[in-house]
Amino acid sequence: MYVYDEFDRTFLAERVAEFRDQVERRLAGALTEDEFKPLRLMNGVYLQLHAYMLRVAIPYGTLSSDQLRRLAHVARTYDRGYGHFTTRQNIQFNWIKLEDLPEAMAALAEVGVHGIQTSGNCIRNVTTDQWAGATPEEVDDPRLWAEILRQYSTAHPEFSYLPRKFKIAITAADHDRAATKVHDIGLRLHRNAEGTLGFEVLVGGGLGRTPFIGKLVKPFLPAEHLLSYVEAIMRVYNRFGRRDNIYKARIKILVHEIGAEAFAAEVEKEWEAIREGVLHLDSDVVADIRSRFVYPAFETLADNPPELAAALENPAFATWHRNSVHPHKVPGHAIVTISLKPVGAPPGDATADQMDEIAALADAYGFREIRVGHEQNLCLPNVAQKDLPALWQRLEAAGLATPNVNLVNDIIACPGLDYCSLANARAIPVAQEIARRFADLDRARGVGRLHINISGCINACGHHHVGHIGILGVEKNGQEFYQITVGGRADEHAQLGTLLGPAVPYEQVPELIEDIVDAYLELRQSPKELFVDTVARLGIDPFKERVYAAH
């Protein structure tokens, strides 16, 4: 965990006091809605279909148990007893009242949590691998670099009124769990041939109306230059990014229009002027920030302890273990994914009671730390393997041990038309019905790794373009229709899915998805060939024929 210092705590307390005053003035009529709206958005407050929505940032996906308990408290006291974890390591409260928001924010600020950088045309909450600091795959803890970017970007005056919002993601492992290639800036931390730590820098990725995979602008940026290089990118974007057309304002459009090479040349020019300036990351500054990350005092343990071996005799535990437990860099420990996708439930939702239970489990078994992944699941990154059986029993009792991580019913879905004022169609009920079709998890396991992503509109909060199967809700003559894509992926081999054919009405979607899955089961060379690999090998035609012949 990163420990906030006095500066952060004071800043948050002042921000809450400011917002309290702004809300009071708004309610009294001293501020008009036009004046107030940008102020509330800077604090993560949106107005949705039924109510205000508070989006709270979970910087680089890391929460302490105390912070999670406080989120549960806010859900229970000021909302309807649950929260929704999003695809950008945020949590949203969907029923919050404007008049209660200052109190809710004060409660959150006490534990260092807030909605800053979750809205508006600023650098948003920097996201990373939910396994950061725990996975043996990484070359360094990416959260350190995310935190450096957070300190740099929060309330940065030069970048508070960008042409459009700006999202940065970091991975420090070759297997990308942070979808870095579909962010405005995607950073891959690695070591070069000389062993120096640095970033591969991609710019101009993004989904939404005009999806692009990020383009490589710098194969190796020594880590000490992270801020100066990001600043150079931001300046080029601020200068050349379009402000006349909201649909062309994201940096991906600029990079696409002038080309990655020309863009990179502009950045280099800017960077040369500032690279040795105040933004150069001296090693003592980095060391100081690194020292504020407190790591668990791991016991010296061996892998595969007898408690685990005994528990693996139980088929239900063994199934969960195979699905939801992952290797840890410290022997005798493990990373545990907590599925927030019980079959038939809204993806990514957790009740206040579940949040409290997960916080208690983190206290008991996980060094008081919880992570949020962009797949809308939670994670206990540091669990001793000997504790896994006891942890599983309690997760099971709380409805949090569905062994479906990365399976066909581990669906990523935006809130859709059930909550969101931008949506054209529903996403959650579509996810629920598809999940029910695969309620038999033996069947889902037989299908293997298959990511379904659903968005209720072109803005693509459900990341449908990069779902192995992507589902996009559109409106046709007042009816909900859905376009289906296949072959997308969000990882290190990120690519956009290909449209399968004409959109189909709401009622037909679950069956169509079953048809696609059945076609895959027939077409795959062996159970080892994953859905995306079959699509890559055969193209979409066999799927198209099968699916549209049936409908």
Next chain:
Amino acid sequence: MTSPLQQKIKVTGPVVVTANRLADGVVVWRTAGNTWSTQLADAAVVTNAADALALLEGAQKRDTDAVGPYIAPVERDAEGLIHPGNLRERIRVAGPTFDLPA
């Protein structure tokens, strides 16, 4: 963004004016008495652009009651009861279309 007042208003059937209440975001409808109600049944229903615009203008005079007023379609059934005219408005009246987590 174009102000709703400057937008071309096309009214082809019965419509109401709706918004969210400022203090808590609750969905409200403009009544014939120029107040706001949380019941769609209380809404003033108009059927032409001039009346719709007048209703909207009235709704925009005081922005401490409700936020973001706009014109929304409704339908009348055989008994004359008002129902939301599209899915979005149905969801605004009845809430999400699935059971909320409990």
